């Protein structure tokens with residue numbers, strides 16, 4: 001984690017900014033992202049693809065982090081976006097990412113979303129079913145536009161990741177069954193409003209178990225692409241999805257070079273441009289979640305560290321049994337003796353547990369901690385459960401930092417609600 005370092009005087013530092021300064025001024029819980037790390041990781045992926053001799057474009061998966069500041073940093077580096085909703089499409093455009101670099105993925109796009117994508121002049125829509133292809137054709141006809149459509153296939157391979165984030169098995173809801181794909185692609189070519197642009201695949205997220213699943217999925221795409229080309233059907237490019245895992249704890253994660261090698265070995269011979277839709281690999285290690293200790297509580301035989309952050313902020317531990325590193329921010333805490341603690345939030349659920357038996361120093365009320373690798377699927381998955389306002393977001397860029405989304409106010413939390421007239425005045 002080159003952007004994070006322990007400094008004897010300042011405690012934990014991101015880029016050039018001590019995180020305690022940010023916590024003091026912006027309060028907690030607060031998400032903090034490193035612009036330098038975002039740039040460096042985007043460049044590392046781009047370089048790995050280039051060194052493998054691939055003509056490749058990177059489309060950041062906005063679901064991992066849809067902060068406008070983060071999207072702007074990546075867009076300025078030349079990244080496109082992979083979006084799955086009208087909201088994400090609007091966020092990417094608002095951050096200045098041109099529509100010509102945006103892919104629209106997802107298993108259930110509404111007619112309204114398709115129309116907006118076409119109106120914006122989007123690079124491509126990834127269709128996942130025959131029903132969706134027909135819907136896109138209808139919207140295209142109604143709006144007089146041509147829809148660039150890539151077909152996402154379900155390769156039926158096991159990415160060997162957590163069941164909740166595995167997407168490439170036949171039993172998963174994603175993609176078109178492999179056996180049905182060729183006929184549907186031909187159908188796409190026959191529809192006047194549709195320009196078939198290629199094939200896509202995405203087998204899952206947080207893939208760490210080597211490259212075998214990737215290679216198997218890409219090989220199926222390559223076979224299908226060859227068959228389609230042999231039939232005279234046009235293919236402009238191939239979309240390799242996202243999924244590259246990161247080491248949250250001690251996992252051995254595959255490198256960008258390994259992924260690029262797998263793509264070259266399977267899809268390279270086709271000589272077509274390829275696309276990647278990474279989210280976690282770029283943004284995960286670029287962000288932390290800062291939290292304060294509310295109190296330390298002694299259970300019957302456990303120590304509980306109760307934070308002001310909770311599962312409504314960072315849901316990954318509760319939802320996927322995910323492990324996130326937790327580091328104290330203060331300089332003295334970095335060298336203090338360690339003892340096991342359960343780190344929990346104040347939400348009224350046992351699942352609101354970030355870590356069990358974690359080795360941590362004494363953390364008195366007010367002590368600050370950072371959750372590591374929280375830049376992907378952190379803030380984007382937050383909710384206001386227990387009427388807890390959404391946390392603030394901060395971007396660090398060298399020695400500068402700014403609040404990029406202020407903490408939601410309690411007024412804002414209640415602002416849009418209506419008590420119907422017929423209920424009368426409060427008793």
Ligand code: LLP
Pocket residue numbers: 061063064082105106165202204205206241242243244277278279280281316320376377381
């Ligand atoms: N492309 C498509 C079509 C996707 O569905 C996804 C993620 C990505 C790209 C980006 O995948 P990545 O490179 O980030 O692995 N909330 C879960 C992860 C859900 C991923 C959903 N799809 C988590 O916190 O682990």
